[in-house]
Amino acid sequence: MIEKKKMAKENPSKFDRSTTNQNRAWDKDNQAWWDWYVSLADNSNSNTNDNLLKLPELPKKKYLSKIYIKQELSRPFNLSKHNITTFQKNGFIKLKNVLNRELVQALRCEILLLLKKTFRNYHKNKKNRFLSLEMMWLKNTLIREFVLSSRIAKICADLLSVKKIRLYHDNALVKESGCGRTPWHYDDHHFPLATNDVITAWIPAQYIPIEMGPLTFAKPLEVYKLVKDIKFNEYDTSYDRKIKKVFKNNHVSIVEEPFELGEVSFHHNLSFHSAPENKTTQSRIVLANTYFADGARVVNNPTMISGDWKKFIPETNPGEIVASNLNPICWPVENEIK
Ligand SMILES: O=C(O)CCC(=O)C(=O)O
Ligand SMILES: [Fe+2]
Known part of the structure; x- marks a missing residue:
């Protein structure tokens, strides 16, 4: 069983598209x-492997005390x-510092x-490759x-302007050198949470120049309405291409910075968001944490697009409130989780 999982992590060509069906549960791992x-x-316009931008090696970690890390990450x-x-207007924000x-x-190392x-x-x-790791917080103290x-x-x-939020999952999203685009999508499509109070903090573990594939957003938030009738196709790049076309025809503003x-x-x-290819010699390493408003339920019919969701919300059935041990309240701070 472990060996089988390792295969999935090592060889993307093992992925068999013929077994997918949107209404089925996802029966593989997150990778x-x-x-x-x-x-x-759609990577038809890219020539990812030509002329990779050579970036210097990123610095190695210096020792940081646990107290310092905790203090910095609790500072408002x-x-x-x-x-x-x-x-709330644009559906996203980029905050410096x-x-x-x-x-x-330290995060990158x-x-x-x-x-x-x-x-x-x-x-x-x-x-x-696009490599991912998830639920790292359970085992790794940093x-x-x-x-x-x-x-x-x-x-x-x-x-989100909500009082209490819980964790859905953590995800290291690693777009390696030479990896192509991330398709246009919105996350409501795959998170099996019956609420729109869901937010992802996308935390880069280095600076990200355009050539490395920064997360790219369409604005304002309402643009999802322009594409809501485009049918998701799990077999090819048509969904991505159709969305790109509608955004272009409607002069939707794209923030790729x-x-x-x-x-x-x-x-x-x-x-709606996507990301360009990584045309640099360095890995684009990101920690993506997703949180949702306390009180939310699992949707009634999770699909394959919801991926490995039972791993993130264990012992909870469709329709039930999400409050498992793996979905702690992260704000406000509750003593038992710290
Ligand atoms: O990292 C990427 O390229 C995509 C990330 C993404 O779609 C997300 O965090 O919701
Ligand atoms: Fe996403």
Whole structure:
């Protein structure tokens, strides 16, 4: 069983599209889900492997004490009313200086360690891949600080204007050198949560120049209505291509901008987003934490697009309130989870 999972993590060509059916449950792991999902991106205009932008090696981690990390990640961020209205209008916001240089470097080094541990011959096999790791917070004390961070979680609760938020999952999203685009989508499509109070903090573990594939947003939030009748196709790139065309024909504003070191984006589950290919020599490493308003239920009919959701919400049936041990309240801070 373990061996089978490892195969899925190592070889994307093992993914068998003929077995997919949108109304079925997803029966593979989260890595297989991402292998499938990025295969739905239209890369016909890209020449990813030509002229990779050579970026210098990123700095190695300096020692940071646990107390320092905890303090920094619990320090409140100065979020303005304008930030909140901008998020609610556009469906996303990019905030600079959410993390300092040391924390970003520590996050990158830790995720790199986990990648080497999880994927056999990581350095040899990573080329062109979109690699993912999830539920790291359960085992890794450093990542846990970033996932349960009250600095991040309060920003999320305030942006959604809700009192209490819970964790859906953490996800390391690693777009390796030479990996193609992430297709246009909104997350409501795959999170099996019966609420629109869902937000993802997309936390880069280095600066992200355009050539590395920064998360890219269509605005305002309402643009999802323009594409709501486009049928999702799980077999080819047509959904991605159709969305791109509708956005172009409607002159939808697309925000495709670099991320400074320490900058973090936050997107709503109805915000349409994608990401360009990684045309650099370095891995684009990101920690994506998704949170939702306390009280939300599992949708009545999760589908294959909901992926490995039972791993993120165990012992909870469709229609039930999500409150498992793996979905702690992250804001406000409750003593038992810290
Ligand atoms: O990292 C990416 O390229 C895509 C991430 C994404 O879709 C998300 O965090 O919702
Ligand atoms: Fe997404």
